[in-house]
Amino acid sequence: MTPFWKLSAAGFAATAIAYGPARMGFGLFLPEFRSVFSISLQAAGFISSLGFFGFFVGLLISQFLTARRGPRPPIVLGLAAATTGMSLVAVASNLTVLSLGVLLAMLSAGFSWTPFSDAINRQVEERLRPVSLSLVSTGTGLGIVAAGAAALLMSIGGVSWRLCWALFAVGSAFALLCNWIALSGAGEASGVRRPLRWQALFRRATTPIFAIGLCYGVTSTVYISFAADRIAQAGGVPGLPANLSGSLVFICYGAFGLLGLVTGQIKTLTGLPWLLRLLLLASALSSVLIALAPASWAGVVVSAGLQGINVMMTSAVLAFWSDRLFPAFPSRGFTAVLLAVATGSVLGPVAAGSFASHFGVTAMFLATAALAASAALAIRSGYISETPHPE
Incomplete structure (x- = not known):
């Protein structure tokens, strides 16, 4: 082989x-x-x-x-x-x-x-x-x-x-x-080891990728942590037992997420700032649908599909955007971006669980949608740079 x-x-x-x-x-x-x-x-x-x-x-x-x-x-x-x-x-x-x-x-x-x-x-x-x-x-x-x-x-x-x-x-x-x-x-690691100057990664031009990575970590993990339970507690979709409806979420999530393979082509058509806005708005709409229509076939399928597209395409965006920003140290740069995602992933579910225990699950998902929508509105084309970052 x-x-x-x-x-x-x-x-x-x-x-x-x-x-x-x-x-x-x-x-x-x-x-x-x-x-x-x-x-x-x-x-x-x-x-x-x-x-x-x-x-x-x-x-x-x-x-x-x-x-x-x-x-x-x-x-x-x-x-x-x-x-x-x-x-x-x-x-x-x-x-x-x-x-x-x-x-x-x-x-x-x-x-x-x-x-x-x-x-x-x-x-x-x-x-x-x-x-x-x-x-x-x-x-x-x-x-x-x-x-x-x-x-x-x-x-x-x-x-x-x-x-x-x-x-x-x-x-x-x-x-x-x-x-x-x-x-x-x-094989083993390369014999030439460059100094790990992590501080070289953090500049004004790189702030957007870390901010979006953090937001993405929060919103995506709140969804994958609580969406299936939200549907089950709402009684499930018609024709499926409540405990089976969560499976529908992840099947649609993964299947629609395969569209992530065409992320590069879509970015070429829309440009990076508009692609990011569209993905954040898809995430927001996904959370709104699971909050307000958790017992509807259309609501669940569209919600899971939008979230799958958002997650897989955003992952691809972060990968090639990071590669453009940090060409001299791609592995280190991409790891730093994923650490921002992971930080949001740690903070998101625990904050959402606490929020839901006080204000309810519907409010939790609507608040998650508001975060994604606010991030989309905050994007300014002039601040989204793909210029290679100097080492």
């Missing part, structure tokens, strides 16, 4: 697990978890934020390991964390074990994306690198669809959520084995 296919397939499997069931599974199964473990909305927000804190820590460790040991160790370690975490969730008998499992599972997302840029850069010929990286990122959307479909089919068949998580763990173990083999030739 050529390096192109070997690394593309391995990366596809890694992101499908890490950004599919490992990262989204808690929100997907929150209705069941709330029933079994008597979890309040405030506690659910705390557990979700704890998991996204794992994502934050994973990014830092991954950057450190990749710079010193090459891409293989962080990717393998991340998939090992996903396997262990999802296994713990499957057997959890109390809230502590459940929380630890969620933390380890979501830790994997921080490990399992950015190192592939390094591995592909080393082994895949230049003309095929964009295609390979696109295939790796596509694993995210299909992983989310697969997780939602598995939950839907198992619920219809009356199979326990524990078996579902056990199968996720088996899939993660298989991805771990594939990546262990595929990355055996990825």
